[in-house]
Amino acid sequence: MNKAIFLDRDGVINTERGYTHKLEDFVILPDLVENLQLYLKKGYLLIVVSNQSGVAKGLYTQADVETIHSFLTNELIKSDIHLSEIYYCIHHPDVSRCICRKPDSLFVEKALARFNIDPSKSYFIGDKERDVEAAEKAGVKGILIEANSPLKLISHIIE
Numbered sequence: 001m002n003k004a005i006f007l008d009r010d011g012v013i014n015t016e017r018g019y020t021h022k023l024e025d026f027v028i029l030p031d032l033v034e035n036l037q038l039y040l041k042k043g044y045l046l047i048v049v050s051n052q053s054g055v056a057k058g059l060y061t062q063a064d065v066e067t068i069h070s071f072l073t074n075e076l077i078k079s080d081i082h083l084s085e086i087y088y089c090i091h092h093p094d095v096s097r098c099i100c101r102k103p104d105s106l107f108v109e110k111a112l113a114r115f116n117i118d119p120s121k122s123y124f125i126g127d128k129e130r131d132v133e134a135a136e137k138a139g140v141k142g143i144l145i146e147a148n149s150p151l152k153l154i155s156h157i158i159e
Contacts, residue, residue, distance in 0.1 A: 003121035004084070005039045005158070006108060006140060009050035011127035011147030013072065021060035026068050033079045035151035039158065045084040045115055049107045049124070049134070053092035062090055084115055102126075103133035108140060123158055125151070 010016045015027040036046060048069075054060045069086050076083060087107035091098040100106040112119055124135030125143045132142030143154055 001116050001118040001121075002045055003043060004045040004047050004111065004115065004117045004123075004140075006047050006049050006111070006122065006124035006135065008102075008124075008126035008128065008131045009048055009086075009088070012125055012145065012151075013048065016127065016147040019054040019059050021054055021064040021068065023067060023071055026071065028072070028075060029148060029150070031150045031152050033076070033081065035155065036076065036081045037079065038155065040081060042158070044122075044158075045117065046081070047084050047111050047115075048086040048088075049102065049111075049131075050086070050088040051102050051130075052088045052090050053095075053101070055090035056092040056095040065090070085111060087111065102128075103130035103137070105134045105137035108134055108138040112138060112140075125154065 007013055010020050013032055017025055020026055052065050055062050065088060073083060089098060089101040091101050119139035122140045123143055124131055124140050125145060126132060127145055127147040132144050135142035143157060145154060
């Protein structure tokens with residue numbers, strides 16, 4: 001079985017700004033590449049799981065989200081980092097109901113099955129309690145960090 005690092009997007013991968021949807025506002029955090037390379041060397045798959053409720057609220061489009069994810073993927077490839085998948089929920093409880101929005105664990109469970117991942121050997125790094133809740137519902141260890149903080153602060157936790 002595989003093991004994985006699940007990552008929230010805003011606040012973990014890029015600077016949390018609130019509804020980041022413009023490419024010029026998408027700033028990759030300084031130590032991200034270094035830490036993702038370390039996780040890959042340790043044999044982890046890298047999977048992003050993000051709530052993008054601004055789509056449901058009409059603040060931006062799914063195409064805006066896809067543009068940012070394409071940019072992120074291309075930037076990481078320059079450093080030989082491959083994301084296995086980027087899952088994102090476009091719903092918001094005020095507008096539409098779903099089971100893919102964190103703290104629900106649908107996307108984590110989907111990835112576990114699709115990539116044959118052992119949840120007991122996997123981690124979910126997030127900056128909101130809902131990230132940890134989604135992880136724990138799926139049997140993955142949740143790691144709560146402060147938004148925009150260096151991932152190296154938690155490197156000792158990930159085996």
